[in-house]
Amino acid sequence: MAIKHVRSSEAGMTVEEFKDWLMRFDDDCDGRISKDELRKAIRSIGVRFSWWKSRRGIRLSDSNNDGLLDDGEIDNLVSFMQKDLGLKITAKN
Numbered sequence: 001m002a003i004k005h006v007r008s009s010e011a012g013m014t015v016e017e018f019k020d021w022l023m024r025f026d027d028d029c030d031g032r033i034s035k036d037e038l039r040k041a042i043r044s045i046g047v048r049f050s051w052w053k054s055r056r057g058i059r060l061s062d063s064n065n066d067g068l069l070d071d072g073e074i075d076n077l078v079s080f081m082q083k084d085l086g087l088k089i090t091a092k093n
Helices: 015-023 035-044 050-061 071-085
Strands: none
Touching: 015 035, 015 071, 035 050, 050 071
């Protein structure tokens, strides 16, 4: 499923599909998402002010305040992406 069409899709995507999509932006392949990597992901779906929204997404999702989102913290990011960006992400198909 193409992420660009998620905003208008009724079905949306699963959390696992979202994580797989997000990890495509993990430029340094460390398994964590930085603010710059999140900015690229947000920009790729056509959201305006990606620099501000990526900073906010990291701030709200980063539980240990290291500036990076690991697998456990990406669950927090799912909530941000749903509420603030309007993405439809479901627990299961």
